Each structure stands twice: as structure tokens, then as C-alpha cells.
Amino acid sequence: MKYAKIPEITIHRLSLYARQLALLDMNNVKVISSVDIAEACGVNSAQIRKDLAYFGEFGVRGIGYYVRDLLFELRKILGLNQEWRLGLVGVGNLGAALLRHAVFLKRGYTFVKAFDQDPKKIGSQIGNLVIDPVGKMENEIEKAGIDIGVIATQSQMAQECTDILIRAGVNGVLNFAPIQLKTPPHVHIENVDFTLKLDALCYKLTAESKAPF
Amino acid sequence: MKYAKIPEITIHRLSLYARQLALLDMNNVKVISSVDIAEACGVNSAQIRKDLAYFGEFGVRGIGYYVRDLLFELRKILGLNQEWRLGLVGVGNLGAALLRHAVFLKRGYTFVKAFDQDPKKIGSQIGNLVIDPVGKMENEIEKAGIDIGVIATQSQMAQECTDILIRAGVNGVLNFAPIQLKTPPHVHIENVDFTLKLDALCYKLTAESKAPF
């Protein structure tokens, strides 16, 4: 085990491995080799062993990895062995869909607050959450003990809302708005940017049709 | 200009640059330097010049880049100077939100078909689209001339639906399901995976609180 700083991409892959192991565990698979995880995740097997080596030695030579043990370790590494409290900012089409999305709950993420600036939405209920005004955010976030802010506002509002989140003490932001947020270094941002992914698809489809065959 | 193969990450950055340039153009900025684009996008300025160099010489020494010209070139490179026809598979919370999402239309993407397997949803209307049964997909997709399939189904359905898309001749898939899709090499997949991003946030927030200060 090394004490180097861990590449971002390794973390993303660990999450991928964890997901795959959860699937295997559900199917009652007990032991698996790095080659088989690699196959399922579309990566090289040495990559997996290297990724894991940042954090310890989890395998058994000649055998492989015990699915449930490795899953447990990965969840511990990623910090998924605890409940995370999310606050949603912007309850438009996308925001509302996220609130209702089962994936979050299944994985220990709970939306405990939702904010919007539209007076027509404020006070209305989605699931068991009542939508609060953005004006109350700064106070409510601290009260509710929110760990992670989820930005699903229009792009124009995103920076302003993020600033409020940060003032309220939130250090992690999941940003769905297609904009580069400016934040102080202690705040962690992850962007979910599907317009960018769509553009990349278009490039590939276009470049391919231009290429000589 | 080089004829090397272009890294995926360069394409993603080009999309980022294009977005930034569109913003500048809207604000009537005429000329900009790589240093200023770099600042706005959070990258190194040499990076931008290198990325552009894959495709040509778009700048003027001593001056910088003409915003509108560079934007035009980037849109051409990415293939955004045409209309793209999208087909949605899975009209759940997320799928319905995507159909209603203004971002797509603003950028030349149009959903021309939507499919679901739920008999209660089939025939109902969202925007100006009537939801069709998944059973009709293979035929309808070819008829509708769909370029890109958007998977917003449950994970269990995602692979099956993708297979149908591919059989119907779709070569580009934007996948919102948290699963690694298996596809033949000529098919391009982009994954929009916010559970993975959330996990990464949790890691960073956790690792930080463990780190020595």
C-alpha cells in the first residue's frame, strides 16, 4: 500500500467496481478474479489491481477476491458506509425527477431539503418534501445538516445558488447545470454534464462518417 | 495541423470551449486570447492551443481568436452545425424530465420519438410527443430517422433496449442508466452517470475529513 495521492479517475473506477461487485453479490457469486471484474467493467485487470493497491491488499493469491469483503472495503473507502444528506436546489423538470429517483435512496443518499425560487412551487410537496424558498436556503441548510448540494437550476442561477450553499457550509456540490462553477479550493464539485456528452457523441458520429474506409 | 487520432478528452474540452465562446458571443465580445478562454474553462492556455491544433490554425498571432469564427469552427468540428434527431427510451421521472428539458432544443437536438414499456404510459403525450410501446421501437426508429438513442430506463432494461436500438441502426447512445452497456465497436456510447459522481464526492468529503491537517 502506497501513500501517494490518489488519481480522480481511480476513484471513479472504484465506484464502478463497487457497483459490479454489488451485482455479483446479489447473484450469490462468492469469489471473483481481477480478470473477471475487468471484463465486466471494460478495463484492464492490472488496472484494477493497481487501483486497489492504493488502499491495501484485498485479494488472495491463487484465489481472487471475496466479493462481499471487497465490496465492503470499497464502500468503506468511498465513504458509502454512512448516510449522506442531500439538498436540492432548483425543482424544475430535472430537479423534480431527481427527487423522485429511486437510485439515490437505494444507495444511502437522502434528499432532506428542496429549494426553488418560483413562488408557484414553494410550499408544494414532492414525495415527502415541501419545497422551500431559495431565500431560506442559507439558514435551512445548516439546520438540516446537509452534506452535499445538488444544483439543478437554470445555468444563470447556478453560480449564485452555489455561493449560498458554500456560505452555509456545504463542501460538496453535484452540479447538473451546464456551466463551470467557480468555487474556493476546499469545495468539491462534480459536474454531470450531458450536453457535453451529447456533443461528444455528435463528434464521433460525424468524424466517423467523414473518415476514409 | 496533425492527423493524429484525437483524444476523447480533447473533444470534451472543445465542447466546453464552444459553450464558453457562445457565452462571449452573446455578450458581444469579438476577440479573445487563449489565456482568457483558459481562465474561464479552468484549463491551461497551452492546452487550448494544443487542442485546437489537432484541427487547424484558427487564431491570429498577436491578436487572439475571433470569437464568432472560432465558435463556428468548433461547432463544425463537433458536428453541431446540423440537426440531431434523438429517440428516448424509458419515460420515467428522468426520461420525462429530459423530454421537457429546454437545453436540448436550444442546441439543435430534437426528441422525435419516445418509448416506454408501461401500458399506462403508452399513448399519453408529453410536449408534442406520444409515447410508443417498446415493441414498436425497432420499426419506428428506422422510420423516424433517429441518430442517437437516449437510454433512461431502469438498469435491468437498459441493455435489452440498447440492443434493439443498435439492431435498428442507431450508432450513438447516451446512457443514463448506471450500468456498463456491452455494444459492438462501431457503436458509440456516452454514459451520464451521476451515481458515480456522487460516490466520488463522498470519497473526497470522507478522505478529507480523515486527512491530517
Next chain:
DNA sequence: TGCTGTGAATAGTTTCACAGCA
């Protein structure tokens, strides 16, 4: 034997630093 863990080799990406040009 058959796997993991890892040093070494390779491949890829980013940044520096400056020549070259409007």
C-alpha cells in the same frame, strides 16, 4: 497451479518555453 501485487516499460497528456508571425 493460478491467482495477486508490483517494478519496469510503454503510452498518453499536460505544461513549459520560445520561435515565428500579424
Next chain:
DNA sequence: TGCTGTGAAACTATTCACAGCA
């Protein structure tokens, strides 16, 4: 002068290949 475009250097990530061990 003040920028771009780009070789060279530095850095980072991936893959190979095999020692080491259950």
C-alpha cells in the same frame, strides 16, 4: 509588441510481465 503554434520536457496513467504466495 503580444499573441499563436509547437517542439521538448515533465508528468501521469496504463499495460506488461513476472516474482511471490495460498
